[in-house]
Amino acid sequence: MSVIKIEDVSKLFGFGDAATVALDEVSVTIEKGEFLAIMGPSGSGKTTLMNMIGLLDRPTYGKFMLDEKDVSKMRVNKRAKLRRDNIGFIFQSFHMLPKLSVLENVALPLAYKGVGQTKRLKRASAVLEQVGLSDREYFYPHQLSGGQLQRAAIARALVNSPSIIIADEPTGNLDTESTRVVMELLSEIHSMGNTILMVTHNPILTRYASRIIYMRDGGIVYDEASDVGQLPGRVERALQAVRTSREEDRIAGVSDYLKAMPQKKSPKRTTTKSKKRHSAKRRTKS
Amino acid sequence: MNKEHLNMALSSINASRTRSFMTMFGVIISVSSVITIVGLGHGLRNQVSEQITKLGSNLIIVQPGKPNSSSAVSLQSLQSVASSPEGIITEQDLSAVAKTADINLLSPIATITGLPSFEEKTMTNTVIVGASESLPEIVDKKVKYGSFFSKEDLAKYYAVIGRGVAEELFNENIPIGKSFKIRNVEFIVQGVFEETPVTPLSPSVNFNNSIVIPYAKAKEISAGSMQISQILVTTKSADVTEKVSKTIQSTILKNHGGQEDFSVLRQEETLAISDGVFSQLTIFIGGVALISLIVGGIGIMNIMFATVSERTREIGIRKAIGATNKQIIDQFIIEAVTLSATGGIVGIILSLMIIIAIRSTTSLEPAIVLPVIGASFLVSVGVGIVSGILPAIKAARKDPIDSLRGI
Numbered sequence: 001m002s003v004i005k006i007e008d009v010s011k012l013f014g015f016g017d018a019a020t021v022a023l024d025e026v027s028v029t030i031e032k033g034e035f036l037a038i039m040g041p042s043g044s045g046k047t048t049l050m051n052m053i054g055l056l057d058r059p060t061y062g063k064f065m066l067d068e069k070d071v072s073k074m075r076v077n078k079r080a081k082l083r084r085d086n087i088g089f090i091f092q093s094f095h096m097l098p099k100l101s102v103l104e105n106v107a108l109p110l111a112y113k114g115v116g117q118t119k120r121l122k123r124a125s126a127v128l129e130q131v132g133l134s135d136r137e138y139f140y141p142h143q144l145s146g147g148q149l150q151r152a153a154i155a156r157a158l159v160n161s162p163s164i165i166i167a168d169e170p171t172g173n174l175d176t177e178s179t180r181v182v183m184e185l186l187s188e189i190h191s192m193g194n195t196i197l198m199v200t201h202n203p204i205l206t207r208y209a210s211r212i213i214y215m216r217d218g219g220i221v222y223d224e225a226s227d228v229g230q231l232p233g234r235v236e237r238a239l240q241a242v243r244t245s246r247e248e249d250r251i252a253g254v255s256d257y258l259k260a261m262p263q264k265k266s267p268k269r270t271t272t273k274s275k276k277r278h279s280a281k282r283r284t285k286s
Numbered sequence: 287m288n289k290e291h292l293n294m295a296l297s298s299i300n301a302s303r304t305r306s307f308m309t310m311f312g313v314i315i316s317v318s319s320v321i322t323i324v325g326l327g328h329g330l331r332n333q334v335s336e337q338i339t340k341l342g343s344n345l346i347i348v349q350p351g352k353p354n355s356s357s358a359v360s361l362q363s364l365q366s367v368a369s370s371p372e373g374i375i376t377e378q379d380l381s382a383v384a385k386t387a388d389i390n391l392l393s394p395i396a397t398i399t400g401l402p403s404f405e406e407k408t409m410t411n412t413v414i415v416g417a418s419e420s421l422p423e424i425v426d427k428k429v430k431y432g433s434f435f436s437k438e439d440l441a442k443y444y445a446v447i448g449r450g451v452a453e454e455l456f457n458e459n460i461p462i463g464k465s466f467k468i469r470n471v472e473f474i475v476q477g478v479f480e481e482t483p484v485t486p487l488s489p490s491v492n493f494n495n496s497i498v499i500p501y502a503k504a505k506e507i508s509a510g511s512m513q514i515s516q517i518l519v520t521t522k523s524a525d526v527t528e529k530v531s532k533t534i535q536s537t538i539l540k541n542h543g544g545q546e547d548f549s550v551l552r553q554e555e556t557l558a559i560s561d562g563v564f565s566q567l568t569i570f571i572g573g574v575a576l577i578s579l580i581v582g583g584i585g586i587m588n589i590m591f592a593t594v595s596e597r598t599r600e601i602g603i604r605k606a607i608g609a610t611n612k613q614i615i616d617q618f619i620i621e622a623v624t625l626s627a628t629g630g631i632v633g634i635i636l637s638l639m640i641i642i643a644i645r646s647t648t649s650l651e652p653a654i655v656l657p658v659i660g661a662s663f664l665v666s667v668g669v670g671i672v673s674g675i676l677p678a679i680k681a682a683r684k685d686p687i688d689s690l691r692g693i
Contacts, residue, residue, distance in 0.1 A: 056606060056686045077610045084608020095603045095690065099297050109607045156607065 002068070003164060003195050004030040004053055009062030009072075011048050011218075022048040024218035025062070030197070032163070035190045035228065037206045038199045040215035046199045047168060049215070053197060054166045055083040067163075084112055088157025090167040094149040096141040096156075103128065103137040106156045113160065127155040131185055147178025154185055165189060167198040171205065183208050187228070203235045295621040298593075299628075309589045310629035312582025313669070317633025317662045320575035322640045324568055325652035331564040333651055338556050340426055343524045344390070346531045347551045348383060348517040348538065350375050375514040375538075375548060382537045383517055388526045391420035394501055395516040398508040402455060402497060404466040409455045413496040414468060416504025416512065424518045427493060432462045432477030440500045445473040449481040450494040469507045473499060527552055576665070583626065583669035590622050590677035594684075601681050602689025611682040618681050622674025623667055630666030634659055 011023040023045045030036055038046050051057040052064060055071065064072040071082065088109075089095075096105045103124050110120035128134055131151040141149060150170060157165055167186065171179040179202075187208050190196050198209065206212045212232045214222035226232040299306045380394050396416040401408045419437045422429060435444040445466075452461055456475075465472045482493045505512050521530045535550045542548065551559075594601075601614060609617075637659075641652045 051687050054606070056690075077612065080605065080608060080610040083606070089606045091606075091690070095599070095606070097600055097603060099294075099301055108604070112604075112608045112610070112613055160608070 002029045003032045003034075003066070004028075005063075005065040005068070006049075006053075007063040007065075009052065009059040009064060011045075011052065011057070012060045021218050023052070023059070026218070026220055028213065028220060028223070030195065032195055033190075033193055035187075035196045035208060035210045036198065037209035037212045038197065038215060039201070039203065039206070039212065043217075044215040045218040046215050048218075050166050050168050050197060050199055053164070054087050054089060055079045084109060085160060086162050086164060088160065088162040088165045090150070090153050090157050090165065090170045092169040092172040094141070094146070094153045094173075096149060096153060098141050101138050101140055102133065102144065102152050105141065106152060106159055109156065109160045124155070124159055127159050128152070130158070131155045145178070146174050147181055150174060150178065150182050151185060154182070154189070158189065163195060165194055165196045167196065169199050169201065171200065171202065179205075190228075203231070203238070206235050207231050291617045291620040292624065294617060295624040298621065299624060305589065306625060309586055309625055310632065312585040313579065313626050313629030313666050314633040314636060316575055316578035316582050317630050317666055318637035318640065319578065320572065320662045321634060321637035321655070321659055322644075322652065323571045323575065324655055324658045325637070325641050326644070326650060327564055327568045327571065328653035328655050329651040331561065332653060334560045334564075335557055338553060338560065342426075342520065343553050344521040344527045345424065345553055346519040346521065346527060346534065347556065348375060348379070348519070348534060348548060349515065349551070350548050375517060376541070377514070379538050379541050379548075380514060380517060382541055383519060383534050386519075386530060386533050386537065388522050388530050389519055390522045391424050391518075391520045393418040393421040393424055393518045394514050395421075395518060396501060396504055396512050396514045398504050398512050400468045400507070402451070402466055402468045404455045404464070407455060409451065411495060412451055414504065415496050415498045416501040417498050418501055420520075421498065421518070424520055427482075428480045429477040430480040431460045432475070434498075435476055435500055439476070440502055442500070443471065443473045443503060444476040444500065446477040446479065446498045447475055448479050448494040448496045451497055452478050468497070468499075471503075471507045473497075473503075579662075579665055579669055582629070582666075583673040586622055586625055586670060587673035587677060589625075590618065590674055591680065593621075594618065594677050594681045597681075598684060598689045601684050602686045602691075605684075605686035606690060614682040615675075615678040618678035619671060619674040622677070623670035626666045626670030626673070627663070630663045633666070634663065 006026060006028045008025045008027055009023055010021065010025055012019045012021055014020055026045070026049065038049070040046050048057065052059055053066075055066075055074075059072050062072070063070060066082070066086070071079065074082070096102070097108070100108070103121060106128055107120040107124035110123060111117075115123070125134070125137060128137055131154055133148060133151055133155065136144060136148060136152070141152075144152065150173075154170075157167075165186070170186070171182055174182060183205060186196055186198065190208075190210075198205075200206070206226070207229060209226070209232075210228050211223070211225045212235065213220055214234075222234060224232045224234060383389075384392055394417065398414050398416065400414050401410060402412055402414070403409075419435055419440060421427070422434045429446060430449075432446070434446050435442070445468075447455075447461075452459060452475075455461075455466065456464060460478060461475050462477065463475065465474045467473070479493045479496075519530070519534070521527045531550050531552050538548055538550070539546060604614060604617075638654065641654060644650055644652050
């Protein structure tokens with residue numbers, strides 16, 4: 001059974017001539033229990049896709065089925081409730097509310113569900129124990145390290161027992177050790193049968209994933225399943241093939257392995273700008 | 287859920303204490319001024335009513351001026367010595383009233399102008415009143431030193447003076463037996479009234495500054511310029527007061543050729559007049575204070591709008607973890623209401639403190655009016671709801687994606 005089914009989804013920002021295409025007719029099906037890693041350069045549409053799947057955003061065109069229900073035309077409040085019950089978010093910059101204690105932060109989704117205070121604090125406490133933060137319950141976010149904050153954020157994402165966890169660069173702000181801890185936690189959650197979607201810039205982390213999607217210019221250019229614990233073939237080859245990096249590429253912020261990745265449709269590089277304009281025109285005509 | 291919001295509201299108010307206090311300031315000031323001013327009004331009314339009631343239920347006041355005309359309802363009419371241009375009470379009326387049955391005591395009150403002088407000194411701000419020997423009993427006024435003039439003394443040049451006159455004109459407390467001049471006629475001080483607490487808008491003569499002389503002598507020295515400003519009558523019992531007042535009414539009406547240019551007031555009528563005046567005043571001041579409450583509400587709305595922009599990220603996070611638009615709206619409205627209600631409570635406490643301070647330092651006795659306290663609290667809560675709605679809707683409409691980016 002597919003948890004997420006996306007058919008020809010496009011997302012445009014802006015209107016008319018100023019429109020930019022963030023997603024360009026993307027189709028993808030995600031099964032229950034998959035650990036999906038999404039990679040791609042900035043501006044490739046990863047976050048837009050995540051927001052769409054997380055019901056924070058609507059597709060401009062196309063169909064989005066969540067648990068075999070069409071949610072692309074659903075009303076705002078219904079989406080909020082669906083999001084609350086089915087989706088847990090983990091962000092790069094943690095996004096904890098600074099004025100609440102860790103325990104209250106973790107319990108907040110339950111509060112919006114209408115669970116009584118005692119019950120929800122108990123549940124939050126149990127989840128915090130699961131992520132190894134029992135001794136930090138009454139700390140405030142500013143008193144925790146990045147790794148601890150991200151673990152607390154994972155606890156918040158888990159507290160409603162959602163079927164899908166969306167992690168947008170969960171280790172982007174973390175050091176190596178914290179990254180390891182967080183990834184092992186995500187892996188553990190995955191092994192319990194949850195579906196996890198993770199955006200990452202770090203190719204090594206795809207080792208934890210059961211499937212990798214590579215995006216570029218609003219489209220999926222590469223999709224491969226791999227065993228957990230193994231690097232996907234393309235990633236490994238890319239990492240091995242390119243050992244040197246050119247100074248100008250480094251300045252431009254483009255990693256070498258990204259350049260080694262296959263291009264969409266044409267192997268020749270087209271500039272992002274012309275591509276976008278082209279897509280926008282096509283879209284406005286149809 | 288609501289408790290959660292309340293906790294959130296309290297903690298976010300607590301986090302920016304100075305700003306919250308400044309926000310509440312408008313509400314605090316308007317609520318406290320409503321309660322204080324209405325309290326002052328009620329206190330004055332109570333004081334005036336008390337004085338009127340003290341005169342007893344068998345008192346009848348006859349005074350010039352149409353009943354219920356503009357002058358009768360104005361504050362001036364409460365001061366019995368105020369002269370009315372609409373009509374006069376003649377001596378003929380006085381003797382007619384005196385003949386009415388069931389009358390116990392009677393005293394005209396006639397004011398004349400004059401500058402009393404003692405040795406080289408003259409006093410300017412005095413009221414010279416001509417009255418009969420029953421005046422102290424009718425208005426329940428005691429003579430502290432000496433005595434009031436008796437019925438036999440009515441033909442003598444006797445005077446009973448107020449405390450203020452004694453001190454200012456004679457420079458001593460008990461100037462009994464001393465003689466002084468009004469319009470070059472010598473009067474002998476027979477007694478000194480007890481000191482009257484000065485109350486504002488007092489309906490009776492300020493006895494502290496008055497010189498009371500026999501009615502006949504007042505008429506004599508005034509050379510015909512004297513006017514009777516009131517006739518005070520007490521009846522033998524309270525039961526007959528209404529009947530007597532009607533008789534007096536018809537008697538004077540006949541004297542005046544059927545023209546009703548005078549009024550015959552009983553205690554309850556006087557009370558009704560003063561009540562009417564004070565309720566008009568209270569409504570007026572209440573309206574002004576209401577406007578200031580609305581201005582306070584606009585202040586809250588302003589701050590809430592600023593808060594919404596400031597807390598964009600927080601709104602985004604809350605939406606991402608499943609808050610519905612309604613829950614966001616609730617949170618912001620509850621915050622606004624908490625601000626305004628706290629302002630209301632602080633305002634109530636402040637006004638109670640002001641009232642206590644006024645009571646202990648001045649002769650005013652502002653009342654604590656519970657319905658007004660309740661109403662101003664409710665209004666401040668209502669102002670909070672109204673001023674919270676627009677910012678709350680703005681908060682709920684924020685796009686969660688933009689909010690999470692912190693735009």
